Amino acid sequence: MTETTATEALSIAPPPATVAQAVVKPENNSIFRHARYVMSENPVTGMAFGLFALIAVLALIGPYIVPHDPLASDTAATLAPPSLHHWFGTDQLGRDIFSRVVVATRLDFVIAVSSVVLVFVMGGFAGIAAGFFGGWTDRLVSRLADTIMAFPLFVLAMGIVAALGNTVTNIVIATAIINFPLYVRVARAEANVRREAGFVQAARLAGNGDFRILLAHILPNIMPIMMVQISLTMGYAILNAAGLSFIGLGVKPPTPEWGIMVAEGAANIISGEWWIALFPGAALMIAVFTFNLLGDGLRDLVDPQRRT
């Protein structure tokens, strides 16, 4: 309940087109001031933005800056502990773990982002349509979401990957499908409250069709809350994808990816070579931690009433 009122308060924002530019400007300013205020209140959020920038940069240029070839094995230096030459040590094939962890950032990041974008499009549109049209559309979409929710989500993801085939693309699809109900629920609730809103009725009176109203009037209004949902599910998407590759699905060795690297190091844990699993696991943890904090931070920005 508080969620909708709070976002509505914020999303009255878009002023009518007739209002002069001058009115819009302080509006933008106040959003930045608000952002600065939230950051100063909660320095952790600022740190999360910093870490996010680091992850994004590593994903972008990681492969070009690493000191070693992530795939090159060196039989002379297998299972070497961390040293000045190999910062994170080497694995059972003598590959440099630091380079592999850094290079893996891109793949993990791409898997998480693309699955979230995919579910944003699928779940977002299905949810908006369900909330706006009601009736059969609503019943169909809600029933679909309920059926997905009837499964333990990771188990369903395993089943989907098994059925569609053991590839990275299918990991992305499976991760998107298990997040579908969350997006549908948010989009449906937000579209539902705006269904009879004044600006929607005005748009209808002006002769806009249903789809135009959905895309041009309702969608922009629920964007902020959907963005929060995106960053809240990013962490879970990474965890889920890494879990699937940990059990041996999707990513094939020798491709560097955090989940599969932890799995490769698992056998060495009981003989004491901790660095093989620790560093990719820690990278995974930091990434998930960053996305969770970022989600909380964005929610504070968009929805002040639920601030913790």
Added chain:
Amino acid sequence: MLATIGRRLLTVIPTLIGVVIVTFLLTRVLPGDPAVYFAGPAATPQSIADIRKGLGLDRPLPEQFARYVNDLAHGNFGNSLSTGRPVATEITSRLPASAELTFLGLILSLVIAVPLGILAAVKQGSWIDHTCRVVATAGVSLPVFFTGLLLVYIFYYQLGWAPAPIGRLDAFATAPPNYTGFYLIDSLVTGNFETFRAALSQLILPAVTLAVFSLAPIARMTRASMLAVLASEFIRTARASGLDTRTVIITYAFRNAMLPVVTTLGMVFSFLLGANVLVEKVFAWPGIGSYAVEALLQSDFAPVQGFVLTMAVMYVVLNLLIDILYGVIDPRVRLEG
């Protein structure tokens, strides 16, 4: 109360139908030919044709579905390709191992998370509150397989307190007679404390791993809902009437605050059942999760399908139990229902 439960039972039926349809469709959306898939890599055209006929894949889809449902009703989940054994017996024999692990994990996590959440709410802003927040955020960020490996490294390799992660019992202990399939209960019933100790020492690390993972949502929800209840008027009235803090918090606030927590348990179970698969892999636990993982890697589809179905049915039943529990705790639900 019985009528409410009956009505709630009826709502399970469409959910179960949905679950069965999805598990059925999982086999039919295969990009290739399911018969080839089921026949395995070493199949001849003749054997593929046989399997197609045997599975009824040459029939129309609705008929195949009827056949699938009929098989399920007779407890037939198909046969594993690699072992040749029926999936249903394999799952039944492995289920207690998974259930024992999951329940112990859940109990541990409740025992830690609920008091932590209550304390954090009662002493808001204190170090307990901050601990609670850190634990909750770290708990959801830690990949469950990573926590498991860390625990193995610390408690097995470094400290030597825990046994090697090689399943439910070490090589020297003998399994207790099979009454419930839960080693802890079976060994206690027969008074075999040696086995009880051995089983518990194997169980404790994986259970703690699961607990760490599921702590976060429970602690967070307990704290939030205790805070909401403590700020409400009936608590103020109870305090104003001179009841001591203990009674107010435990008798008045706690019972009311538990309702949202019980609701989150549904989500927690979804996490737990999924995390269970990963924990079983880390600790070589002979449960249904590791069975499904092995089958998955060999493209042996029948066990995976049976596993997904079993997990989903268990999850639906657990959600049902949670709803009934909700009615027991909150009389208002009974009246409205």
